[in-house]
Amino acid sequence: MTDLGIAIDSSMGTGSRGAFRMFLRNKAAVAGFVVFTFIVLVTIFGPPIYGVEAHKMAAGPFLGPGDDAGPLLGTDYLGRDILAGVITGGRTTLFVAAVAGAMAMGLGLVVGSLAGYFGGWIDALLMRVTEIFQAMPSLLFSLVLIYLMGPGTWKETLAIGLTLWALPARLTRAEFLRVREMEFVKASRAIGSSDLRIMTRTILPNAMPPLLVAATLLVVIAILFHAGLAFLGMVDINTISWGSIMGKNRGYTLTAWWTVAFPGIAIVITGLSIALIGDGLQDAFNPKLRGR
Amino acid sequence: MALLALNDLTVTFDDLTAVDSVSFTIEPGETLGVVGESGSGKSVTALSIMRLIEMGTRAKIKRGQAEFTMPDGSTIDLLTQNEATMRGIRGNQIAMIFQEPLTSLNPVYPVGEQIAESLRIHERLSRKSAMARARQMFDLVRIPEADKRIRQYPHEMSGGMRQRIMIAIALCCGPRLLIADEPTTALDVTIQAQILGLIKQLQVETGTAVMLITHDMGVIAEVADRVVVMNQSKVVEQGPVEQIFHSAKEPYTQGLISAVPRLGSMAGKDDPEAFHLAGTLQ
Numbered sequence: 001m002t003d004l005g006i007a008i009d010s011s012m013g014t015g016s017r018g019a020f021r022m023f024l025r026n027k028a029a030v031a032g033f034v035v036f037t038f039i040v041l042v043t044i045f046g047p048p049i050y051g052v053e054a055h056k057m058a059a060g061p062f063l064g065p066g067d068d069a070g071p072l073l074g075t076d077y078l079g080r081d082i083l084a085g086v087i088t089g090g091r092t093t094l095f096v097a098a099v100a101g102a103m104a105m106g107l108g109l110v111v112g113s114l115a116g117y118f119g120g121w122i123d124a125l126l127m128r129v130t131e132i133f134q135a136m137p138s139l140l141f142s143l144v145l146i147y148l149m150g151p152g153t154w155k156e157t158l159a160i161g162l163t164l165w166a167l168p169a170r171l172t173r174a175e176f177l178r179v180r181e182m183e184f185v186k187a188s189r190a191i192g193s194s195d196l197r198i199m200t201r202t203i204l205p206n207a208m209p210p211l212l213v214a215a216t217l218l219v220v221i222a223i224l225f226h227a228g229l230a231f232l233g234m235v236d237i238n239t240i241s242w243g244s245i246m247g248k249n250r251g252y253t254l255t256a257w258w259t260v261a262f263p264g265i266a267i268v269i270t271g272l273s274i275a276l277i278g279d280g281l282q283d284a285f286n287p288k289l290r291g292r
Numbered sequence: 293m294a295l296l297a298l299n300d301l302t303v304t305f306d307d308l309t310a311v312d313s314v315s316f317t318i319e320p321g322e323t324l325g326v327v328g329e330s331g332s333g334k335s336v337t338a339l340s341i342m343r344l345i346e347m348g349t350r351a352k353i354k355r356g357q358a359e360f361t362m363p364d365g366s367t368i369d370l371l372t373q374n375e376a377t378m379r380g381i382r383g384n385q386i387a388m389i390f391q392e393p394l395t396s397l398n399p400v401y402p403v404g405e406q407i408a409e410s411l412r413i414h415e416r417l418s419r420k421s422a423m424a425r426a427r428q429m430f431d432l433v434r435i436p437e438a439d440k441r442i443r444q445y446p447h448e449m450s451g452g453m454r455q456r457i458m459i460a461i462a463l464c465c466g467p468r469l470l471i472a473d474e475p476t477t478a479l480d481v482t483i484q485a486q487i488l489g490l491i492k493q494l495q496v497e498t499g500t501a502v503m504l505i506t507h508d509m510g511v512i513a514e515v516a517d518r519v520v521v522m523n524q525s526k527v528v529e530q531g532p533v534e535q536i537f538h539s540a541k542e543p544y545t546q547g548l549i550s551a552v553p554r555l556g557s558m559a560g561k562d563d564p565e566a567f568h569l570a571g572t573l574q
Contacts, residue, residue: 034403078360119348180348182395183390183392183395183396184395184397184398184399186344186390186396187390187396187397187398187461188398189344189347189382190342190344190381190382190383190387190388190390190410190412191382191383191387191409191410191413191415191461191462192379192380192381192383192384192414193379193409194379194412197413201409202398205398205400205401206398206399206400208400252424285400
């Protein structure tokens with residue numbers, strides 16, 4: 001046989017090992033992953049190691065960071081330890097963000113793929129519903145949901161998830177519309193694939209890179225959303241989160257900056273690290289970039 | 293008994309008739325060439341047999357029957373079967389290869405898995421045994437270094453190799469009819485000859501009937517047993533390949549045959565000349 005195959009060393013990049021290798025090649029993504037892992041570990045193991053109760057008075061009020069008498073990051077208006085608050089509050093914030101993000105992504109994937117794949121009246125119906133959700137001011141909508149359901153971590157998660165699914169739904173639909181016209185989808189039909197198989201096995205993996213980025217973005221948005229709700233005081237008053245620390249101390253922002261700055265910095269660093277991971281995943285799941 | 297007897301097939305797109313009362317038969321193990329220019333209805337006919345034409349398009353099968361003989365000897369009309377039955381037939385009884393090997397393979401899966409997928413759908417094989425069968429298909433379609441290439445992605449392969457993979461996907465479940473829709477159009481001439489040679493060889497080895505769609509009379513002369521000539525949605529002429537080439541009755545068929553340039557026909561002339569096609573404007 002004289003057929004000329006392109007000689008590429010196949011050991012370079014096939015399968016999941018190739019994806020992992022591509023991810024490692026993106027230094028910013030690796031840095032994001034390291035930072036995010038550190039944050040998660042701190043929120044899990046930090047509170048028992050640090051041993052200070054976040055709800056309780058630890059020292060005098062309004063001690064600045066580095067004050068001799070007080071804890072490392074200072075205390076708030078009731079003398080509660082800010083560092084204890086940040087490492088304990090991260091649990092709630094990260095849990096809500098992860099579950100709400102997954103909820104929004106899951107709902108968006110189902111709605112968007114059905115609309116994009118089947119088209120016609122299914123598409124028209126699902127997209128009108130999506131538009132209704134998009135047209136509503138999202139923070140107000142989640143406030144209304146929490147008002148109706150009452151506070152509580154799970155209810156807050158549900159309120160955020162139900163608010164954010166329209167974005168991934170539209171993106172998924174757009175990707176399905178793009179991919180379903182491709183020749184290999186017709187070829188997949190010609191070997192006898194069912195609609196479900198074509199949607200999940202043929203089209204979805206090809207739609208994955210932008211959706212992965214959207215998923216990480218959703219988690220970031222959910223963190224900000226929950227912080228916003230907590231800042232407004234629309235969350236369970238007994239549950240500490242990054243947003244709730246900022247919310248409770250918002251009257252003292254000018255006199256005691258550290259009470260809002262440190263939880264705020266935690267939110268920014270976490271959001272940034274997740275966004276960097278998303279960027280790396282986009283490269284990792286694009287087989288065409290592998291082996292370069 | 294004919295493997296496939298197509299009778300009076302008529303397909304419309306809104307008020308445009310894309311296939312107009314087309315009838316022909318395919319015998320077991322033979323190669324039927326379907327030839328005609330772009331837009332003559334060749335591909336629509338093929339997709340109608342597969343019942344893929346009405347998906348995502350405004351096409352409608354208006355009339356006709358497509359009597360297909362199943363392995364147990366019974367015949368079914370493909371045009372009236374439900375979707376579940378058709379899924380069992382596609383890839384298993386009737387397989388199809390497409391014009392563009394570059395875009396007909398899914399870019400996110402290694403090629404070996406794409407061959408295995410068909411086996412997993414129709415024969416419900418485990419992943420491991422499907423991959424082992426896929427590995428055998430590499431030998432069948434004469435791809436060297438199978439163990440290495442089975443893990444490669446489509447973009448790591450040349451056009452000719454990808455078309456071999458498409459052929460392997462089509463043949464892995466042992467279909468009794470292979471529909472090849474312009475399988476060599478996107479390939480360069482030397483690779484074309486290899487792929488056509490391969491299809492012909494495999495047909496002898498597996499006994500599959502082939503419906504070969506092309507616009508190239510040269511391809512027809514090389515591999516077809518019988519020829520159906522289509523023009524403007526209709527069958528204008530059909531018959532054994534020798535008869536068509538020796539004594540085509542229709543001016544359109546004569547035009548198609550004379551459209552193949554002959555090596556040496558410009559001998560003695562300084563520059564290439566445009567050649568005259570029978571039945572066209574000058």
